[in-house]
Amino acid sequence: MTxxxxxxxxxxxxxxxxxxxxxxxDASADTGAEAATAxxxxxxxxxxxxxxxxxxxxxxxxxxxxxxxxSRLVGPLLLIVLWAAASAAGxxxxxxxxxxxxxxxxxxxxxxxxTLTTDVLTSLERAAYGFAIGLTAGVTLALASGLTRxxxxxxxxxxxxxxxxxxxxxxxxxxxxLGIGETFKIAIIAIVVYIPIYLNTHAALSxxxxxxxxxxxxxxxxxxxxxxxxVIPGALPGFFVGLRLGVxxxxxGLVVLEQINATSGLGYMMFQAQNYGQSDVILVGLxxxxxxxxxxxxxxxxxxxxxxxxxxxxxx
Amino acid sequence: MAPHTEQLxxxxxxxxxxxxxxxxxxxxxxxxxxxxxxGQFVALLGHSGSGKSTLLRAVAHLDHEVVGSGQLTAPExxxxxxxxxxxxxxRRVLDNVLLGxxxxxxxxxxxxxxxxxxxxxxxxxxxxxxxxxxxxxxxxARSLVREPxxxxxxxxxxxxxxxxxxxxxxxxxxxxxxxRPSVLLVTHDVDEAIVLADRVLVLDHGRIGLDLTIxxxxxxxxxxxxxxxxxxxxxxxxxxTEDHK
Numbered sequence: 001m002t003x004x005x006x007x008x009x010x011x012x013x014x015x016x017x018x019x020x021x022x023x024x025x026d027a028s029a030d031t032g033a034e035a036a037t038a039x040x041x042x043x044x045x046x047x048x049x050x051x052x053x054x055x056x057x058x059x060x061x062x063x064x065x066x067x068x069x070x071s072r073l074v075g076p077l078l079l080i081v082l083w084a085a086a087s088a089a090g091x092x093x094x095x096x097x098x099x100x101x102x103x104x105x106x107x108x109x110x111x112x113x114x115t116l117t118t119d120v121l122t123s124l125e126r127a128a129y130g131f132a133i134g135l136t137a138g139v140t141l142a143l144a145s146g147l148t149r150x151x152x153x154x155x156x157x158x159x160x161x162x163x164x165x166x167x168x169x170x171x172x173x174x175x176x177x178l179g180i181g182e183t184f185k186i187a188i189i190a191i192v193v194y195i196p197i198y199l200n201t202h203a204a205l206s207x208x209x210x211x212x213x214x215x216x217x218x219x220x221x222x223x224x225x226x227x228x229x230x231v232i233p234g235a236l237p238g239f240f241v242g243l244r245l246g247v248x249x250x251x252x253g254l255v256v257l258e259q260i261n262a263t264s265g266l267g268y269m270m271f272q273a274q275n276y277g278q279s280d281v282i283l284v285g286l287x288x289x290x291x292x293x294x295x296x297x298x299x300x301x302x303x304x305x306x307x308x309x310x311x312x313x314x315x316x
Numbered sequence: 317m318a319p320h321t322e323q324l325x326x327x328x329x330x331x332x333x334x335x336x337x338x339x340x341x342x343x344x345x346x347x348x349x350x351x352x353x354x355g356q357f358v359a360l361l362g363h364s365g366s367g368k369s370t371l372l373r374a375v376a377h378l379d380h381e382v383v384g385s386g387q388l389t390a391p392e393x394x395x396x397x398x399x400x401x402x403x404x405x406x407r408r409v410l411d412n413v414l415l416g417x418x419x420x421x422x423x424x425x426x427x428x429x430x431x432x433x434x435x436x437x438x439x440x441x442x443x444x445x446x447x448x449x450x451x452x453x454x455x456x457a458r459s460l461v462r463e464p465x466x467x468x469x470x471x472x473x474x475x476x477x478x479x480x481x482x483x484x485x486x487x488x489x490x491x492x493x494x495x496r497p498s499v500l501l502v503t504h505d506v507d508e509a510i511v512l513a514d515r516v517l518v519l520d521h522g523r524i525g526l527d528l529t530i531x532x533x534x535x536x537x538x539x540x541x542x543x544x545x546x547x548x549x550x551x552x553x554x555x556x557t558e559d560h561k
Contacts, residue, residue, distance in 0.1 A: 211398070211400065211402055212402070212404065214378055214398075214402075215398075215402045215404075215415075216415075216416075217377075217378060218376060218378070218394075218395070218396045219415045219416035219458075219462075220416050221415070221416045225416065229404075229407075229415065230404065233404070233406040233407075234404075234406070236406075308406075310405055310406045310407075310442045310443075310444070311405075311444075
């Protein structure tokens, strides 16, 4: 009889709520109800006050407090200040860690004599091609696998298998297949990029809320309308998670490829600098990698914020 | 009264003959026969697990994976209101109302429906900017815009607070008076059923245990003593005795 018991409590609470609503118009009942509830309420208030007095000291909020303006810059800036101070005081071995101004100077010199421009453009081109191919492949495969059963049977297991193999471990094989030129580099970057994009987009596509499927049926949506208006917009948040991982992945792949198997590009420049003991050139390279990583991540975030403006997250 | 003569003239909106539905080895609906005349406001009561949602889903053709038999006739234009508002969070309120429709005329109707449920001016809002009551109003507008012959509502006010629920009752009744669809309202709230519906069914062990016509004028008050009698009969049919009285 558990079911009838629960219904009973349910209806009785409903009944009290209704009585309270009813008393607004019914004056005589109203005063009666007030007289009955007033003493109980005052007792509750005093008890609560006493408890609050005792607890006040421990109720210091658990949240970290108001965010500082531009708080993310504080740590890096402090690091640079320390670096500059230590260099100025002559406490650093300039052969290992050159002063910040030396790095900037080297960067400017490399830029003006044109070597840096060529290297940066080569690297950007590789990253861009690899990323574009990876993005296209990731999205296409995720759509095919997330929207059709045939696609899922053919694609999903294969990609999961591919994912289990560390992509950088494929480098020797790809060099044998594609030679040591640009093709194999772009292929490796594309693989590093497509995997996170595929995984996250596919998970989002296949995890579409069943309640929305029902709604689409009730509203009489066609298959195409359902995919365009419900499935794809619903999967976009997952896609963006994959996209950000993919962007980071493209830089990671680039660094590794250019440091091991390259004759041009930023990584090659740094590799050469290592041979000649030019730590300032290495730092210039790292700085540029860092700036590219930061810029591309910011760009993806901005796009995400525009496209997913319907989301009210804690950060906004 | 006018609605009654109208009901006599128009044919049945919903017709069930021996409707049976089972999950695994459990029979949830056991040969249900039911006629709902066009334009009638019917409430369906029952314990949780009594099969009332199963019945509603069957009428809405949402039960593809359920084993069953029997005959079912339902109108072509059917709208469903769920317990949650089920608005797509990535579409603005007006676009949610227009889901599955396009064209200028539909947009005009959508705006009208939103105005009718008291959401004029919120067309461009995102669903997560709405309160629970507002979201459910938008869901009502979405079901209205298709001019349904049959409106199915599965505990549509179950997740709302008591005050909002009372306002929504008034709104739903007003909308019904204006558009006159047949309504099948699934609820576990006996008072909600009595205040809103002209006919209340109690579902018990997969069969209709009680079919009660409530012949009281609208708008009804919860304090109406005559409704109290209906209430007691319904509670008795649900197996609930009011010991505290």
